[in-house]
Amino acid sequence: MGTTTVEASNLGKRFKGTAALDGFDLTAEAGTVLGLLGPNGAGKTTTVRILTTLLGFDTGRAAVAGFDVARDARQVRRRIGLTGQQTAVDDLLTARQNLVLFGKLFRLTKTRAGERADELLAQFGLADAAHRQTKGFSGGMKRRLDLAASMILAPQVLFLDEPTTGLDPAGRREVWDAVEGLAADGTTVVLTTHYLDEADRLCDRIAVIDHGRNLIDDTPAGLKRRMGADRLEIVAADPSDLPVLQQIVEAVADGETALDEGASSVSAPVSDPVAALTAAATALQDKRLTVADIGLRRPTLDEAFLELIAKEDQ
Amino acid sequence: MTATLAPLPDETFISRLKWTLHDYRAIVGQEFTHLVRQPANFAWGLGFPIVMVLLFVYVFGSAMDVTGEGAGVDYVAYAMPGMFAMTIAFGFTSTAWAVAEAKEKGFIDRVRSMPMASSAVVVGRNIADTMHAAVDLVVLVLIALAIGWRSGGTLTETLGAFAILLWLRFALIWVGVWTGLLVKSVEQAGNLFAIAFPFGMVSSVFTPPELMPGWLGVIAAWNPVSATATAIRDLFGNPSAVGDSWPEQHALLAAIVWPVVITAIFLPLAVRKFQNLGR
Numbered sequence: 001m002g003t004t005t006v007e008a009s010n011l012g013k014r015f016k017g018t019a020a021l022d023g024f025d026l027t028a029e030a031g032t033v034l035g036l037l038g039p040n041g042a043g044k045t046t047t048v049r050i051l052t053t054l055l056g057f058d059t060g061r062a063a064v065a066g067f068d069v070a071r072d073a074r075q076v077r078r079r080i081g082l083t084g085q086q087t088a089v090d091d092l093l094t095a096r097q098n099l100v101l102f103g104k105l106f107r108l109t110k111t112r113a114g115e116r117a118d119e120l121l122a123q124f125g126l127a128d129a130a131h132r133q134t135k136g137f138s139g140g141m142k143r144r145l146d147l148a149a150s151m152i153l154a155p156q157v158l159f160l161d162e163p164t165t166g167l168d169p170a171g172r173r174e175v176w177d178a179v180e181g182l183a184a185d186g187t188t189v190v191l192t193t194h195y196l197d198e199a200d201r202l203c204d205r206i207a208v209i210d211h212g213r214n215l216i217d218d219t220p221a222g223l224k225r226r227m228g229a230d231r232l233e234i235v236a237a238d239p240s241d242l243p244v245l246q247q248i249v250e251a252v253a254d255g256e257t258a259l260d261e262g263a264s265s266v267s268a269p270v271s272d273p274v275a276a277l278t279a280a281a282t283a284l285q286d287k288r289l290t291v292a293d294i295g296l297r298r299p300t301l302d303e304a305f306l307e308l309i310a311k312e313d314q
Numbered sequence: 315m316t317a318t319l320a321p322l323p324d325e326t327f328i329s330r331l332k333w334t335l336h337d338y339r340a341i342v343g344q345e346f347t348h349l350v351r352q353p354a355n356f357a358w359g360l361g362f363p364i365v366m367v368l369l370f371v372y373v374f375g376s377a378m379d380v381t382g383e384g385a386g387v388d389y390v391a392y393a394m395p396g397m398f399a400m401t402i403a404f405g406f407t408s409t410a411w412a413v414a415e416a417k418e419k420g421f422i423d424r425v426r427s428m429p430m431a432s433s434a435v436v437v438g439r440n441i442a443d444t445m446h447a448a449v450d451l452v453v454l455v456l457i458a459l460a461i462g463w464r465s466g467g468t469l470t471e472t473l474g475a476f477a478i479l480l481w482l483r484f485a486l487i488w489v490g491v492w493t494g495l496l497v498k499s500v501e502q503a504g505n506l507f508a509i510a511f512p513f514g515m516v517s518s519v520f521t522p523p524e525l526m527p528g529w530l531g532v533i534a535a536w537n538p539v540s541a542t543a544t545a546i547r548d549l550f551g552n553p554s555a556v557g558d559s560w561p562e563q564h565a566l567l568a569a570i571v572w573p574v575v576i577t578a579i580f581l582p583l584a585v586r587k588f589q590n591l592g593r
Contacts, residue, residue: 049423052427053592088419088424092351104336107429107430133351149424
C-alpha cells in the first residue's frame with residue numbers, strides 16, 4: 001500500500017487537430033478506487049484507452065503497475081483488467097464458456113481456466129446461471145460477468161469505463177458491491193462515471209476532468225466541502241407561514257437566507273448544524289407552527305460538480 | 315488478494331508461436347460454437363441464394379438462352395455454378411458484419427487489452443468464415459442436385475472446383491475484415507449489401523457477359539466472380555458460354571490469380587486498419 005500503481009503526467013492526445021487530452025495528470029495509489037469524472041467528451045474514455053494500451057498518445061508519459069504503457073504494453077496487459085462501456089461478453093456462449101474462453105486467451109491452461117471460471121462465477125453470484133447463454137441475462141448480470149472476465153488474472157489495476165451506465169438501480173448496486181469487494185481485496189480500481197452518487201459511494205479520490213485538463217483532484221468529502229457549509233432548510237406546509245419561517249431561519253443563520261417561493265422553502269447556511277436545527281425546531285414548537293419538512297441539507301456532489309464545470313466555462 | 319495468476323511466459327520465439335496458435339484455436343472454438351448455436355444464421359444466409367435459384371431457374375430460366383441452343387436449355391447447369399460463386403462472393407458481407415459487431419460490442423478492445431495475440435481475432439474470423447462457407451456450399455450443392463444439376467467432371471476436377479470457390483472466399487475475407495473495421499456501426503455493415511449486390515450480379519453468374527451491353531459486358535467479364543464461375547463451370551463440365559476476353563479465355567488462371575491480387579491489396583489494408591485502431 002501507499003505505492004503508486006497508475007501514474008500519468010502531461011498526457012496529450014489530439015484527434016484530427018482537436019485536443020482530447022491537453023496536459024492531463026493522473027495518479028492512483030495501490031488498493032484505492034479512483035473516480036474519473038467529467039462531462040461527455042471531457043477525455044475520460046480517451047484516458048482509459050491510453051492507460052489500457054488501446055490508444056497511443058502524443059505527449060507525456062504513463063505507467064501502469066510499474067510498466068511504461070507505450071514501451072512495455074505487453075507487461076501492462078498482463079497486469080490490468082478492462083471493462084469497457086459496452087459489455088464485451090459473447091451473447092451466444094454460456095456464462096461459464098465466456099469465462100473459460102477469456103481464461104484461455106489470458107493463456108491459462110484449459111484446466112486452470114475452468115477452475116478460475118468456477119471461482120469467479122461463485123464470487124460474482126453467477127454460479128446458478130453458469131450454464132445459461134448470456135443473451136438472456138439482465139444488464140446487471142452481464143455487467144458482473146463482464147467484470148468477472150476482466151478479473152481472470154486478478155489484475156493489479158482494473159479499469160472500468162462507465163460500469164453502471166444503462167443499469168437499473170438493482171443492477172448498479174450489484175456492480176457497486178462487486179467493485180467494493182475487489183478494492184477490499186487490494187485491486188486498484190480506476191473508474192469513469194457520470195454519476196456523482198456512484199463516485200461518492202465508491203471512490204477514495206475523484207479526479208475531475210474537462211476539456212482534457214485536470215480541474216480538480218480531491219476526496220469526495222473534500223469536493224463537497226468546497227461547496228461550503230451545511231444548510232438548514234424549512235419547507236412550509238402553508239405558504240402564508242413563509243415570513244415567520246424566514247425570521248426563524250435568519251435567527252440561526254450564518255449567512256444569507258434564501259427564500260424559494262415556488263418550493264415554499266426557506267434555507268440558509270449554518271455553522272453549527274445540530275444547534276441550529278434544535279433552535280429552529282424549538283422556535284417552531286413555541287409558535288405552534290406545523291411545517292412540511294425541516295432538515296439539514298448537505299450540498300450534493302452534483303451541485304459541487306456543476307459549480308466546478310460552470311466556473312471552468314466562464 | 316486472490317492467488318495471483320501469471321499467464322505462462324512467452325518470451326522465446328517458439329513459445330510465442332505456440333501461444334499464438336493456442337489463441338487462434340480458442341477463437342476458432344468460439345466461432346465454431348457460434349455456428350452450432352445459431353442455425354438460424356445459416357438459414358438466413360442461405361435464404362437469399364435459394365430464392366435467387368428459384369427465381370432464375372424457374373421464373374426467368376425458361377426465357378434464358380445462354381448456350382445458343384434455345385431458351386431454357388441447360389440453364390440449370392449454367393446457373394448453379396454461378397449460384398455457388400455468387401454465394402461465395404456475398405460472403406464477405408457476413409465477415410464485415412461479424413467484425414463490425416465485435417468492434418462495436420467492445421470485444422476487439424477487450425482482446426487488444428489482453429496479453430494475447432491480437433491477430434487471433436482476424437485469423438480466427440478467417441478460419442471460421444471459411445468453415446462457414448464450406449457448410450454453405452454443402453447445402454447449396456444438395457439443393458442443386460435436387461433440381462437436376464450434376465457435375466460432369468472427375469472427382470479431382472469437382473473437388474478442385476470447390477477449392478477454387480473457397481480460395482475466392484478466403485481472399486474476400488480480407489475485404490470483409492477491412493470494411494468491417496472501416497464502417498462506423500453494425501447497421502452500416504448491413505448496408506454493404508448494396509455494394510455486394512452489383513459485385514455479385516454484374517458477372518457471368520446468371521447471364522454470359524457477351525449478352526450484356528458492351529461496356530457492362532467488359533466489367534462483367536473482368537469481375538473476379540465471373541472468373542471463378544467460369545472456371546468451376548469448366549471443371550464441373552457445365553456449359554460456360556464464354557466470350558473472347560482474356561479472363562474468359564483463361565478462366566482457371568484468372569480464378570487463381572484474382573484472389574491473390576485481392577489478398578495482396580486487402581490483407582495489408584486490413585492489417586493496417588487493425589493496427590491503426592490504436593491511433
